[in-house]
Amino acid sequence: MQNPACYNLRVLLYPNDPKLITVNLPRHPLRINVGFLLNAPIGYSRDIHFEYPAIRLEEETYVDFNGVVRVNRTPQGILAVCDFHATAALECVRCLKGFERALHAEFSELYAFNVRSTTESDLILREDGNIDLEPLAREYLLIEVPISPLCRPDCKGLCIECGEDLNLGTCEHNVRVTY
Numbered sequence: 577m578q579n580p581a582c583y584n585l586r587v588l589l590y591p592n593d594p595k596l597i598t599v600n601l602p603r604h605p606l607r608i609n610v611g612f613l614l615n616a617p618i619g620y621s622r623d624i625h626f627e628y629p630a631i632r633l634e635e636e637t638y639v640d641f642n643g644v645v646r647v648n649r650t651p652q653g654i655l656a657v658c659d660f661h662a663t664a665a666l667e668c669v670r671c672l673k674g675f676e677r678a679l680h681a682e683f684s685e686l687y688a689f690n691v692r693s694t695t696e697s698d699l700i701l702r703e704d705g706n707i708d709l710e711p712l713a714r715e716y717l718l719i720e721v722p723i724s725p726l727c728r729p730d731c732k733g734l735c736i737e738c739g740e741d742l743n744l745g746t747c748e749h750n751v752r753v754t755y
């Protein structure tokens with residue numbers, strides 16, 4: 577069994593990366609308690625900063641995670657305005673090389689005081705004042721991850737015959753035809 581406070585993590589979005597990240601990851605890295613806002617005047621807000629060398633959001637691991645959440649007391653609930661940056665380690669679908677991609681997720685969501693005030697996202701502020709931004713951060717960061725990542729737009733990929741990286745040279749199967 578692993579010590580739950582200390583994971584030995586691979587960058588999961590980049591399965592062939594031998595680089596292991598050993599870091600203490602909090603169990604709920606994006607959970608904040610906004611109880612202090614409940615008796616604050618409407619319009620009051622505070623910024624909460626996050627910074628993690630690595631973060632795991634369910635299945636995915638990102639590195640260099642940082643961001644700020646502005647929590648605002650509104651008449652309907654607590655509005656969280658989030659701005660997160662993270663780096664995903666990806667694998668090029670053409671040449672299979674690993675590369676990193678900076679991701680940016682910006683969103684805001686209302687944690688309503690009651691059902692009548694909920695927005696489309698249907699979020700209700702729990703009685704203990706805890707809000708966990710993890711599911712939202714995960715969703716918004718995943719949108720930023722390309723489905724078919726390319727190390728560069730013109731990546732030439734690998735030769736299907738011999739596996740030669742065609743970004744680095746040509747092989748007998750890929751001789752340039754010259755007229």
Ligand SMILES: [Zn+2]
Pocket residue numbers: 668669670671672673726727728731732733
């Ligand atoms: Zn590539």
Ligand SMILES: [Zn+2]
Pocket residue numbers: 735736737738739740747748749750
């Ligand atoms: Zn070849």
